[in-house]
Amino acid sequence: MTTVQIAPADSAWSERTRELALTLTAWPSETGSPGEEAFPQRLRAYLATWPYFQAHPDLLWVAPARASASANLYALVRGQGPDTVMLSGHFDTVSTENYGELGPLACTPERLREALIAELEGRDRNAAETLALHDLQGGEFLPGRGLLDMKGGLAAGLAVLERYAALPEGERRGHLLFVTSPDEEGLSRGARSVVQELPGIARRHSLRIRLGINLDATNDVGDGSEGQAVYLGTVGKLLVSALVVGRPTHAAYPFDGTSAALLAAELVRRVEGNADLADAAHGQRAAPPVCLEVRDGRTQYDVTTPAQFWCAFNVLTHRRTPPEVLEQFVALAQAAADSALGTFAGRAAAWDSQSAPGLEQQRARVLTFGALRERAIRQAGEAAVAALVNLTPAEPDPLQASASLTRALLELAGVEGPAVIVGFGAVHYPHTHIAETDPEGAAASLVTAQVTRFVQETGARVRLRPYFAGISDMSFLGHSPSADATAAVTQHTPHPAHVHTPPADALSFPTINAGPWGRDYHQKLERIYQPYAFGVLPELLWRLIRARLPGHPPA
Template sequence: MSGASDATGDASGRQGGAWFDRVRDITLQLTAWPSVTGSSGEAAFGPRLHGFLGELACFRDRPDQLRLLPAAELPGCSSVAALVRGRGRRTLVLAGHFDTVGTENYGALAPLACDPFALRAALREELAGAATEAERLAARDLVGEDFLPGRGILDMKSGIAAGIAVLEAFAREEAPEGNLLLIATPDEENRSRGMRSVRGDLPALAREWDIDIVGAINLDASSDLHDGSAGRSVFLGSVGKLLPFAYVVGRPAHAGYPFEGFSASLAAAEIVREIEGNVDMAESIDGEASAPPVCLSLADFRERYDVTMPDRLWLAFNILTQRRAPAEVFALFEAAVGAAMQRAVDGYAASAARFPGAEPVRHPPKILTFAALRELAAGKGNGGPDTARPAATEEDDDNPFAATPPLVDALARRAGIEGPAVVVGFAGLHYPAVHLQPDRAADRALEAAARLAATEIAAEQGETIGIRQFFSGISDMSFLGHRPDGLELVAANTPSPDFIDRPGAELSTFPVINIGPWGREFHQKLERLHAGYAFETLPALLLRTARRLFETTGNR
């Protein structure tokens, strides 16, 4: 490898390769179109991409193989489906999202965020006085040609660009085996409503086009702050995500007489201490560990100052999964909350016993699920179960930490919940974990094809391409090619309907893996793409995987 440091990798050595210029040019075009989630640019991107593809030789005379698919629950937004036919019905999907996070963190350089070369020049100048190790690494990366910065260039427009170049190359082959279908979607950075809408469109689309989807490759990016060996990988699955919450109810008391009540703050602190960073709640498979739980939200419900102890607090945790079903995660979370609450109650009573004049009153803690709370509140209402859900707030519906706490608080007050108590449930959208299953022939075929392709391309290009079990980022993979388990439990315990996934009755099922670009610091000001891998190795690997898959899945 060459470059300014051991951590830069090698891109410049592959410039001028079979793929480099074409994938770079497409990447620059896609990056130049701003498409921040929820913006007019995101809405415009689908039609723009549809028009761009329509001008390519592989679609110019085949407009019936291009589709704009309106995205459900996203007015004005659309996904794009583009099919290149070979022989037979077997079809491999290449999937990516085109929305990006915002550009606010670029500060004064925000106008350059979608212009990678201009941004690189500006960042080179700005990083000349790099003060932190992260800035010094970025300065080393950007001084040469190995890395290109830009909003969305890594996450993940270069992945879509590689997919487009693969479609073009596949179309130029003489009657190749199989078919390739590119799917590009909005809203991955929010609630994956683009992909969740497309999965409902796929069965009808497959019937209309008379294709049999035998697998999919998600084209999302991975991060590697070292030599790139972790980023240059085929991922056989993706971690999942649950966002369980704990709504803590104490007993109010004046701050001058704390032992007349029960401190919700103490209970919340014990819950955080029990769960935050708890490695026993993390999963590890084949030496790959998912991150332990992290508290993402801790807030009270005060609207003004007073000296009463907080009696209601809200916490929500990020929990990543590999194999565990929602029921198992929920049981672990509920048990951890229960242990923490008992410790808080016992500790508070012990403190009261040592304080002059205080009476050590013990209140057994109650733990109940949101589903149980809803039933309890329904029994207290005047209009039956339908009154158990309060009206949706007018706050940001895209933010589970804005939408969910008021719903839980309203039901708890209606139900007359007294502390010490905790209501547990799910605050946000469930992203199911996915992984190839060795007992399924289609999964084995896709894994074998990807492994063989990785071995061949690595040897041809003189670098390593690893095989890893789990893609560590939350992505659209969770909603492509399968029907997850545990949907009923999650739905019953999720207060806001905006964060409940309800797939249709008909879903196409097929194995999914991730093969995408790598770089550093996506979503950040210094987001940057390793150009050589994205523009040369990645498309070669994608096309080779498709060829090997169609060779091994037989004639259908």
């Protein structure tokens, strides 16, 4: 497969960016691991050897991420005036377990490439593996856990930071702030802590953030024309939960109860991959909702039909707000329950069950989680509900915590099936677009002009796209959800630890994403396209930064 033309790169700068990427990748940092905890201090010690931070050690610091064993790292290169560009990204990675016997090589990209080539050459391959072998043999792609997601992007940011620090002080017309965070693959506690800390940092250092650039990577199984992009926004994410409640019965007498399984199956059928439910804005459609889990909650074999099923749906947004998504899923749940109950009653009648007349009269109750909580408080008191929350760990699995609380409050409230309880099962990632934080369009016009000029002058193919499709920390930076959105999420999310509440003085600034591209995110064959990541991307970032800081020439 032929990849798209790229710009000629400064070979020394490209090699430096690659060196930084390999250094970061060599430091394991799986989410929740000791490596993630140690990473920011390792990076701080590394950056402290740079001449700029030797001269200005107070501009390099680590701050604990709230409710996390790890921390955020901040590195500030000062210039003249208040205007600032912020580079951001996460340093945690997913597990290396899927490498199997090659696990010890997961963080050593060169050795891993040789081992993967030998493994793939030695056995039959599917289409994806054949493409991976071609990529790795060609030498332009490099594998490694976290190299694509997202230490390659961090390396490009650090290369730019180092180059900016090397300018004479009088040529630095503004500040460059580099921030890297833990837990993006978990609950984004790092980035959510940055949101809390940024107002104080801006006051202490007299910063006015004019642009945020997130450095996250893009997946592209083609020639790179999709992956080589600057994104003017990011997709939002809601994990919509549904506790589906039936009436259990002995399996030999199915119509003496109400099938929670059929109710849940009908809801999943109506939602799964339904293009009519896909959100759209700025000429781009989000992926349709998909089901992430369906669980009956039982831990052992039982001949009794399940009383409940817990469902969770990944819902991506470009425009829709949490209240709108909740209203949509309440209606979907009601329609699914009515249809499933009708089907079940019809099957009972076809079997000549004596229960058929009663089943025909059944109606399902659909409640939001907020309404369920209010019922539980009325029945058992606010102290009892608060005690349940305090006894429920918020992590490591937010959906498990939400399911546990929803089931417990269902019992406290005395709600019986058939019923469906709809809520939000985990942290809300708001969608963002540069137009929302830059209503006059100055930042969007500048980014558009700079990318267009970059393409014309270098021959690189870089596209402007409305929304970054991967869930990212970009959701939290420079953007605060509306009061209605925050209220809905707070009311209908079971565990308060899963609610992000920005501070009253949260900073607002336009944010874009410009990062590397590669293939097979989070998989054993995860790999980065080196010519773009280490050659084109740093130069693109450099031009965007210089153009956004007044007084600099645009390139």
